[in-house]
Amino acid sequence: MTLLAYQVFQTVVEQGSFRKASEILNLTPSAVSHAISAMEQELGFSLFARSKSGISLTNYGEKLLPYINAVLNSEESLKQAVSQLNGLQQGIVKVGCFSSVCTNWMTDIIHSFAEEYPGIKLEIYQGTYADVAYWIKNGIVDMGFLSVSSAGDLPIEPLCKDPLLCVVPKTFSKAKASEKMTIEEMRECIFVSQMESTDADIQKFLRENNLNVQSAYHVVDDLSTIAIVAEGFGICIMPELVMRDIPYSVDVYPLEPPACRIIGISVLNPDFMAPAVKTLYRHVIEKYKKENISDVG
Structure with missing residues (x-):
């Protein structure tokens, strides 16, 4: 099998379509189909399940994906190392x-990094904590932002503390005349809850404080959660970073006792990064790592 075949396979997986992959790679759809068929014939098993609704990876394809990503990432690392030896800063992260x-x-980050390293291009993948962790482990991304509590067994470099806040509708009647929201005040409240893959830190806070949340609202994204709260259907816990420039009319209270999530940057192997990846990794740390993060337990 050739690197081109691996690139075809990876692109088909990313695009979820032979036709879209052919457009990205500037190949004919038949050439893409032939490359995948040749791979399957050489391997002795199918990589994709084909149906009227589209294509999906087979179990064998799922298991092979991280290894093919690793090969292609190694090729990219080699190109970057050669560029570095030639005095250039090039590559894709x-x-x-x-x-x-x-x-x-x-x-x-995109703007500041491009000013210093115009030869290094960034590709951004947005998803949940679970998505980012999966992408890192399977070589789909070179590095990713996670919270420390969502990183699991992935190595992570803590960057900063992001305080958790209680978000309530404007009509909310607070039991105590204070500027903070206590655990006892929240015990009888209805919550708008997100899935744990989206808000692992908030679920951790609820468990640690024995807040047995009962909710009829199970959403994925932050804005949907806050929109439901704004309409008076419950309260929620949100990180401070989420609440910047929110277009909904809500009230926000610091928590008592205080709580936070720790945002960090993660790579699969910190001791082995391609030159361009290491350059971006250092850039992010210099830009966002706070001095007081060292006391994170």
Whole structure:
């Protein structure tokens, strides 16, 4: 099998379509189909399940994907190392991020990084914590932003603390006349809850404080959660970073006791990064790592 065949396979997976992959690779659809068929014949098993609704990876294809990504990432690392030896800073870095980092940090990172390293291109993938962790582990992205509590067994470099806040509708009647929201005040409240893959830190906070949340509202994205709260259907816990420039009319209270999530940057192997990946990794740390993050337990 050739690197081109691996590139075809990876692109078909990313695009979910032979036709879209052919457009990206500037190949004919028949050439893409032939490359996949030749791979399957050589391997002795099918990589994709084909149906009227589209294509999906077979179990064998799922297992093979991380290895093919690793081969292609190694090729990219080799190109970057050669460029570095020639005194150039070139390459492509694929970055995974969750919603609030994407909306608050990524444009600034793209601009500031391009000014210093115009030869290195960034590709951004937005998803949930679970998506980003999966992408890192399977070589789909080179590095990703996660919270420390959602990283699992992935190595992560903590960058900053992001305080958790209680978000309530404007009509909310607070039991205590204070500027903070206590655990006891929240016990009797209806919550708008997100899936744990989206808000692992909030679910952790609820468990640690024995807040047994009962909710009829199970949503994925931050804005939908806050929109439901704004209409008076419950309260929610949100990181401070999410609440910047929110278009909905709500009230926000710091938590008592205080709580936060720790945002960090993660790579599969910190000791082995391609030159361009290492350059971006250092750039992010210099830009966002806070001095007081060292006391994170």
